[in-house]
Structures are given as C-alpha cells and as structure tokens.
Amino acid sequence: MASSGLAKRGNGYLGVTEPISWSGPTEFDITKTHELEKYLADAGLYESQEEAVSREEVLGRLDQIVKVWVKKVSRAKGFNEQFVLEANAKIFTFGSYRLGVHGPGADIDTLCVGPRHATREEDFFTELHNMLAEMPEVTELHPVPDAHVPVMKFKFNGVSIDLLYAKLSLWVIPEDLDISQDSILQNADEQTVRSLNGCRVTDQILRLVPNIQNFRTTLRCLRFWAKRRGVYSNVAGFLGGINWALLVARICQLYPKALPSMLVSRFFRVYTQWRWPNPVMLCDIEEGTLGLPVWDPRKNYKDRLHQMPIITPAYPCMNSSYNVSSSTLRVMTEEFQRGHEICEEMEANKADWNKLFAPYPFFEAYKHYLEIDITAANEDDLRKWKGWVESRLRTLTLKIERHTFGMLQCHPHPGDFSDKSRPFHCCYFMGLQRKQGVPVNEGEQFDIRVTVEEFKHSVGMYTLWKPGMEIQVSHIKRRNVPSFVFPGGTRPSRPLKAAGSEGHTISKTKSSSLVLAGKPSDTLSGSCDTHMADDSSTRKQLAAGTPVGDQVVQGSERCSPITMTSSSASSLCTKEAEGSAINLVGNANGILNVTVESRKRKHVEDTDSNSIDAQRLAAHSAKLPESVGMAGSGIIAAVGPGNCTASLCSKEAEALAIKKITSGSPTNLASLPEGLDELELFEPQGQDKDFDGVAGGCSVVSSAAKDAPMQVGKLHDSSKNEGIEELEPAELSAPTFGGPTASSSNTQRKPLIRLRLSSVVKAADKSG
Structure with a gap:
C-alpha cells in the first residue's frame, strides 16, 4: 500500500500540507551550515571508520547466528532436512543506526524476523538466549520477555545490541523480504506488530523527507541539543529518538530546499508556535485493510488524552509520544522558545552555536526536588531493579499532576546518578514548582504522601523482586542536593546577590508546604520549608542563560525519607475512574476538517x-x-x-x-480535558463513607473529604501486565492495542492528598 505522503510526490511535495517555503539557501545559510557541521564533528558525534566497520561485522555475525538458530529450531521440531535447509531468519536494523545519526558507542536497534514455527517464548527467549549465553563474544545478556515490546539486550564484541523478534505467518523467510508491505502484518500477534513497527517507521521516514543528508545533519544536531538541554528521554516523559526524528522530518517537508542551519532555526520557530495537542504528521492516516487500531481521537478515548501527539507514518499509525505529560510538555515548550530566541540572535550575529548547546543547569533551576534512591544486593540485581524503576518514574509525574490538579509541576531529570560511596546505588531527581500564575496563599500545603505511596506500590509489583531491592523517596532543597550529581563531585560556587535582584520575589509570610512523611500536620517547615513562588522565574532566567542569585548553603540536611521494600508494600487506596466520552467533529476520511x-x-x-x-x-x-x-x-x-x-x-x-x-x-484537540492518567485505568466500586479513616487499607487525607464524598475504587492488578504501564515501552509501540472504549462515567475522582488550596477544593466540590 503506497503512503499518501509518497503519493503526493506527483504534486510536487511530501507531507500532509504544502511547504511553507521553497526558497533555497542563502550565503548566510551555507556559512552557518558549515559552522554547524564542524561543531558537531568537534563534539565527537561521528563514529570513526574503524567503529563503523566493527558494527557492520557484528551485524553480519548476528545474522549468521539467527540463521543457525532457526535451522536448529526447525530440526528440533521434526521438520525434514529439505525444510531445515531452506529455513531462514533475517536481521533488520532500525532507530538511529538505520537513520544514519548514531554516534560512537550507541546501541544498535535490531529486529530478528523468523518463521511461524519459531516461537518467541520457547525458541527466541530460551533457545537463542542459551546460544548467545555460551558465546564468549556476548556479555551483559539481559532478556526482557515481559516488556510491552519484548527485547533481548546484550553486548557483542563490545557493541550494544537491542534485539527484538517478529514471528511472521510465513513458513520460510525469503532473503529479499520487504517488511514495508502491509501484508507482512497479516495474522501477526501484537508483539510482532509492535516489533515490526520500528523498522517500518524508520524506513518510511527516510522515504518521506525531501533530502536525506540535510535531514540527517539536522536530526543529529537536534538530538545533541535535546540531550544537552535534558529533554531527550522517552522513559522520563520527554521525547526519544523516533520522536525527534519525526519532528525534524516534518520541518524538512515544510522547507524542502533548506540547509541544516535554516532547518534548525525553523524547527524552533515552528514548534514554538505549535498549538498542542494538534498532532504532527508526515502523511495521512490510513485505516488499512487488516483492522489494526490506528490513532484516532474520534474513536479511541485514550487518544484524546495525549498531550503532544507525534504520529508514526507507517500502518498502523500510532502516537509515538504518549509518554509526554503536561509537566514535561511545559519544559519542552520553554526549551523550544529558548532555542527560537537564540536562533534569532544568531541571525543577528549576537550568538553562536555554543549558546544554543549550553547544558541545562538542572540543579540550579529549582528550589525543591524529589530524590528517588534505589539500592540492590548486587550489580545484576541493580541493573534489573533500575530498569524497572525507570519504567515507572513517569507515572510519578502523572500522579502528582493529577492529585494536585496540576498545581504542582514536576521536571524529571532524564539521567541517573550514583553515589560511589554506596554500593549498588542509583538515584533520580525531579524538580518541583508551583504552577505559574497561581497566587500563593498563606500556609498553602501540598500533601503528596498518598501519591508517593501509590508510586511505591506500583514499583513494588515487580515480579522479579529480590531481597535488597529497596526504594527511598525524599524531598530536598536546592542547597542540599548531594555533591555527587555535579561534574567531578564538586558543587559549583554561586555568587550571593540581593534578594529580588534577578526579578523573583522571596516571601517569608506566604509559603507553600510539601508533605511527604509523618502526620498530616507535619508540613516541611523550618529546615525543610517549601516555598515555590519563585521557581518559575528562576527557571526562565536559567533558560535564558541568566545567573540566579541565591546563596548555596552546604549541608546534608534532609526531610524524613519514605522507605519501603517491595515485600512490605502496603495495599493501595483505590480510586474511581474519571472521565466522560467527548465527541470530536470529523469527517469520514480525516480526523478533523475545516470549511473554507x-x-x-x-x-x-x-x-x-x-x-x-x-x-x-x-x-x-x-x-x-x-x-x-x-x-x-x-x-x-x-x-x-x-x-x-x-x-x-x-x-x-x-x-x-x-x-x-x-x-x-x-475543532482542534485543545478543547479536550486534561489530567486523566492514560497509563492507569480504575474500576468504579462505589463509595466509602468513612473518609477520615481507612479506605482500601490506606489512610486517606483530604481537606475536601468532610464536605464531599470521595469515590473509592479498585486498582487494576499491575502484575497482569496490562497495557503499557507495566514495563518500559518501546518508543515506536502503541500505548494500547485494542484498548478499552471511552468510559461513560461522569463522576470526578477526588484527590487523595492534603491541599490547602481553597480555590482547588471548591472546584473539586463543584465537580463532585
């Protein structure tokens, strides 16, 4: 089936709309592009010729291994020698390697395509795993069969490999197999469709850009920028490699003759003005003939909740950025604006590429942070525990957003840190701030204890938990951020400036408090009092490159942490499902339309x-x-x-x-409701009248409880691995596969937190 984007080539352009500009490069564009290419090369983003040859050798060796494997499997299943001789499997690549934008030491995303009689569980994750485990060239072998997209991770001669498996309905896999054809998906199971999607999308992107070389240079630049600015992480709720590739490809379609320097500038110019959740698309969405679900907010309730839809171009078309939350979207929007302003300065010769790629000073941007520490008994356990916790972290952001009605915003750091003085330790950080533009009231309090307990409970559902796997969540202030997170383990010195000199106010009478542990009255005051009025201005100054005046006091003083082991996780307070069906206006052929x-x-x-x-x-x-x-x-x-x-x-x-x-x-998607967590669904189970006591085995603290009833429901058992929430998803996979239909319930679920926000409580009462 030909892509509609490809079909439009006869009309002179690629994409769902005509280009914005057909203009070619100016002398300025040529000069700036040469500067950019040199900057990227000097930054070490290109691999050496020796490493390129090594990767090709590894891929060739891996292809030979799977061919031996499938013949071994065929013989073990009793097929005759002629069939065994013809049995075949094939390796495909996708992701950054296939796009040609990988750097030194990067992983290679690979897909093994096998015949119908070679099963995933028994043959791929058992037989092939055992073959690889016996090879001295293979190290750090780590199978993840229960992931949303099952994967086998390992290193082959030092080259990191992520290997997926797709079982086709064919008895024999031809060597010239074309997986871009939709017929390849016939009779395929869900895991196979998700696994194939990576290769199909990557190849389709390369077909839908007008100039592949300009696309690659621009994408390499934006990937580097995103990593430097801390917004490159699919698992943390930002964007991963495929998301950035789709965004850049769309800009290439809109400016088909532009060089990379202009494409970078237009990238920020366009996405600074983008009205999310209007989706970014490279081609029309095809319904297809196989009946597979595609992204369609008219039909799929969960599709209406996506904050930043970036739609994959291969059938079945899906939203590749379903992990994005309102908090991470806010962070990325601010970074787009910063990039746009710097590009404007560059056009006026008032800035250079160094300013654009300046690292984001995460630990100076906020006054308050959540620190999530994890430990394990040994290195192997820590690697497994770390992978699981990372896949759950974005749900903590979503829960905090939902339980505070968006009043408390989170900024997760995409990386992890390790205290070398502690064995088998790893920690993550989230910046916290009040929502901008909301007045700060006297004694305002955020109580997110139940929220944190929910998060720990979901982490505690890890089916491979072992003794020693522990997690601890603490609230810390900026001055108490541990030194090991800074380069060289040394906290940078910051000059003392007069309060308010940088444009943000410091108030002692009006304060917001954050409760993480202790009794309901135990707000984090005194040594850990929480004031969130000036974080937004602080972040804006840092985004603009302006130093922030705030004296740093050395110390390790922290608030009481919340510690748990998976074996002692308490039962969760259950919740009522929220949301009602919302209708979108659309025609039979498209998601949205507009009259002339x-x-x-x-x-x-x-x-x-x-x-x-x-x-x-x-x-x-x-x-x-x-x-x-x-x-x-x-x-x-x-x-x-x-x-x-x-x-x-x-x-x-x-x-x-x-x-x-x-x-x-x-009739765009901006009018749709926000706040419903697309990752977890709750079943209505009636009401509990004892709102100040225990519901579902968990203490419920709510300032609105006395005035309005709280809906209490039953949480789905996470151990059943339903949906995408249970294990780390691949960037190219769908959030659900044939997911639930829209809920008809109109009941609003009450917050399981302490809030002294009169306006929010009143709104909650009205909605209840």
Missing part, C-alpha cells in the same frame, strides 16, 4: 489587509475547494507551490504560513 468559510475568517483575523503578501495569500485561499480535509492533522496549508517564491516569502508571509499550520482548526 472558517479558513477565510481566519485569514481576516490574522492578515493585514495592507500587506501585499497578505493580499496574495487571501487570493490564493479564495481559489481553494469548498472543503479542505485536514487528514487527521488539524493543519491548514497557508501557501502552496509557487506561492512562496523569493518575492513572496517575506518574513511576514512565512510567519502567517507558520501560524496557519500550527494553529489547526476551530
């Missing part, structure tokens, strides 16, 4: 009638057909081929075109 009348009205609002460029754009719009299908993207093409020539593509016209593309239609 609404488009003309938008032109009237956004266009200066005195502008020659604007008049030309308006004239172009008048020639459009009566209805403009949006192909599921919520996007309007403002300019078309030949209409954005050198004479027309002024900055004003380009700005108008970007606004049209990023704003979407009046």
Whole structure:
C-alpha cells in the first residue's frame, strides 16, 4: 500500500500540507551550515571508520547466528532436512543506526524476523538466549520477555545490541523480504506488530523527507541539543529518538530546499508556535485493510488524552509520544522558545552555536526536588531493579499532576546518578514548582504522601523482586542536593546577590508546604520549608542563560525519607475512574476538517489587509475547494507551490504560513480535558463513607473529604501486565492495542492528598 505522503510526490511535495517555503539557501545559510557541521564533528558525534566497520561485522555475525538458530529450531521440531535447509531468519536494523545519526558507542536497534514455527517464548527467549549465553563474544545478556515490546539486550564484541523478534505467518523467510508491505502484518500477534513497527517507521521516514543528508545533519544536531538541554528521554516523559526524528522530518517537508542551519532555526520557530495537542504528521492516516487500531481521537478515548501527539507514518499509525505529560510538555515548550530566541540572535550575529548547546543547569533551576534512591544486593540485581524503576518514574509525574490538579509541576531529570560511596546505588531527581500564575496563599500545603505511596506500590509489583531491592523517596532543597550529581563531585560556587535582584520575589509570610512523611500536620517547615513562588522565574532566567542569585548553603540536611521494600508494600487506596466520552467533529476520511468559510475568517483575523503578501495569500485561499480535509492533522496549508517564491516569502508571509499550520482548526484537540492518567485505568466500586479513616487499607487525607464524598475504587492488578504501564515501552509501540472504549462515567475522582488550596477544593466540590 503506497503512503499518501509518497503519493503526493506527483504534486510536487511530501507531507500532509504544502511547504511553507521553497526558497533555497542563502550565503548566510551555507556559512552557518558549515559552522554547524564542524561543531558537531568537534563534539565527537561521528563514529570513526574503524567503529563503523566493527558494527557492520557484528551485524553480519548476528545474522549468521539467527540463521543457525532457526535451522536448529526447525530440526528440533521434526521438520525434514529439505525444510531445515531452506529455513531462514533475517536481521533488520532500525532507530538511529538505520537513520544514519548514531554516534560512537550507541546501541544498535535490531529486529530478528523468523518463521511461524519459531516461537518467541520457547525458541527466541530460551533457545537463542542459551546460544548467545555460551558465546564468549556476548556479555551483559539481559532478556526482557515481559516488556510491552519484548527485547533481548546484550553486548557483542563490545557493541550494544537491542534485539527484538517478529514471528511472521510465513513458513520460510525469503532473503529479499520487504517488511514495508502491509501484508507482512497479516495474522501477526501484537508483539510482532509492535516489533515490526520500528523498522517500518524508520524506513518510511527516510522515504518521506525531501533530502536525506540535510535531514540527517539536522536530526543529529537536534538530538545533541535535546540531550544537552535534558529533554531527550522517552522513559522520563520527554521525547526519544523516533520522536525527534519525526519532528525534524516534518520541518524538512515544510522547507524542502533548506540547509541544516535554516532547518534548525525553523524547527524552533515552528514548534514554538505549535498549538498542542494538534498532532504532527508526515502523511495521512490510513485505516488499512487488516483492522489494526490506528490513532484516532474520534474513536479511541485514550487518544484524546495525549498531550503532544507525534504520529508514526507507517500502518498502523500510532502516537509515538504518549509518554509526554503536561509537566514535561511545559519544559519542552520553554526549551523550544529558548532555542527560537537564540536562533534569532544568531541571525543577528549576537550568538553562536555554543549558546544554543549550553547544558541545562538542572540543579540550579529549582528550589525543591524529589530524590528517588534505589539500592540492590548486587550489580545484576541493580541493573534489573533500575530498569524497572525507570519504567515507572513517569507515572510519578502523572500522579502528582493529577492529585494536585496540576498545581504542582514536576521536571524529571532524564539521567541517573550514583553515589560511589554506596554500593549498588542509583538515584533520580525531579524538580518541583508551583504552577505559574497561581497566587500563593498563606500556609498553602501540598500533601503528596498518598501519591508517593501509590508510586511505591506500583514499583513494588515487580515480579522479579529480590531481597535488597529497596526504594527511598525524599524531598530536598536546592542547597542540599548531594555533591555527587555535579561534574567531578564538586558543587559549583554561586555568587550571593540581593534578594529580588534577578526579578523573583522571596516571601517569608506566604509559603507553600510539601508533605511527604509523618502526620498530616507535619508540613516541611523550618529546615525543610517549601516555598515555590519563585521557581518559575528562576527557571526562565536559567533558560535564558541568566545567573540566579541565591546563596548555596552546604549541608546534608534532609526531610524524613519514605522507605519501603517491595515485600512490605502496603495495599493501595483505590480510586474511581474519571472521565466522560467527548465527541470530536470529523469527517469520514480525516480526523478533523475545516470549511473554507472558517479558513477565510481566519485569514481576516490574522492578515493585514495592507500587506501585499497578505493580499496574495487571501487570493490564493479564495481559489481553494469548498472543503479542505485536514487528514487527521488539524493543519491548514497557508501557501502552496509557487506561492512562496523569493518575492513572496517575506518574513511576514512565512510567519502567517507558520501560524496557519500550527494553529489547526476551530475543532482542534485543545478543547479536550486534561489530567486523566492514560497509563492507569480504575474500576468504579462505589463509595466509602468513612473518609477520615481507612479506605482500601490506606489512610486517606483530604481537606475536601468532610464536605464531599470521595469515590473509592479498585486498582487494576499491575502484575497482569496490562497495557503499557507495566514495563518500559518501546518508543515506536502503541500505548494500547485494542484498548478499552471511552468510559461513560461522569463522576470526578477526588484527590487523595492534603491541599490547602481553597480555590482547588471548591472546584473539586463543584465537580463532585
């Protein structure tokens, strides 16, 4: 089945809309691109020729191993020698290696495609695993068969390999197998479809960009930038490799003749203005003929809850960024804005690439942090425990958002740290701040004890738990951040400046408190009092590169931690499912549509009638057909081929075109509700009248409990591995596969936290 994006090649462009600009590079673009390429090379982002050859040898050796493996499996299952001779398996690559943007030491994402008689559980994770375990070249072999996308991780001659398995319905795998054909998915199980999706999406991206070399340089640049700014991590709720690839590919479609320096600038310009949750798409969504679920917020309730949809271009089209939360979206939006401002400065020769790639000072950006420490009995246990906890961390962000009605925002650090003085130890950090623009009231308090207990309970569901696997959660202030998180283990010195000199206020009378442990009255005051009024301004200063004046006091003073072992995890308070079905307006062929009348009205609002460029754009719009299908993207093409020539593509016209593309239609997804955790579903189980006591084996603390009843339900058993929440998902997999339909319940679930936020409590009472 041909992609609709590919079909449009005959119309002169790729993608769901026409390009914003067909302009070629200027002398400035050429110069800046050479500077960028040199910067990336100097930063060590390109592997050596020797390493490239080594990777090719490893892949060739791995392909030979799976061919031997499938013949061995065929013989063991009683097939005749002729069949054994013809039996075959094949290795494909995907991800950064297939895209050509991998760096030195990067993992190689690989897929083993096998015949129908070679099973995943018995043959791949047992027989092939045993073969690899016996090879001296293979080290750190770690199978994860229960993951959403089952994977076998190992190193082969020092090269890191992530190996997936896809069992096709074919008896014999041909050597020239083309997995881009939709027929390859016929009769495939869910794990196979998810595993194949990686290769299919990667290959489709390369087909849908107008210039692969410019795409690769731009993507390499943006990946490096995202890692430096701390927003590269799918598991932490930011974006992973495939997400950044799709975002960059869309910019390449919108500026098909631009060089990488201009593509980087336009990347920030476009996504700074993007109206999320309008989705980013490289081609139309195809329903397909196999009946597999695709991303469609009209039909799938959970699709309406996605904060930052970035849709994969291969059937079945899915949202690759379902991990993004409102907190991580906020962080990325601020970083897009910072990148845009620096690119503007670069065009005025007031900044260089060094400023764009400056590392984000995470431990100076906030006054308050959550520290999550994990320990294990040995190195092997720690590696397994760490992988499990990492896959759960983003649920802590979602729970805090939900339980505080978005008033307490989280910024998870995408990396982990280790205290070398403690054996088999690892820790993670989350920055905390109040939601911006909300007044701070006297004695305001966030009680997230139950939230943390829920998180620990979900972590405690680890089926491979062993003695020694422990987790501890603590609230710490900026001055008490441990020294081992800083380069060289030395805390950087910061100058003392007058309070308020950098534009943020410091208040002693109005404070917000955060409760993590102790009795309900034990707010973190005194040595651990929590004031969250100035974190937003602090973060903005750091994002802009401005130093923040706040004296750092050395010390290790902390608040009482919350410690648990998996074996002693308490039962969870259960919750009522929330949400009601929300209807979207759409036509039969696309997710959203907009009539030409609404488009003309938008032109009237956004266009200066005195502008020659604007008049030309308006004239172009008048020639459009009566209805403009949006192909599921919520996007309007403002300019078309030949209409954005050198004479027309002024900055004003380009700005108008970007606004049209990023704003979407009046029926976009922005009106959908926020806050429902797409990772966990709860079953309604009635009400508990004893709101100040124990419900479901867990103490419920709520300032709203006396005024309104609290819905109590039963939490799904996480050990059943339902949905994506149980184990770390692959970036290319779907959040659900044939997931539940929209809930018809209109009941709002009450927060299981202590909140002294009068406005929030009143809102909760009204919704209850």
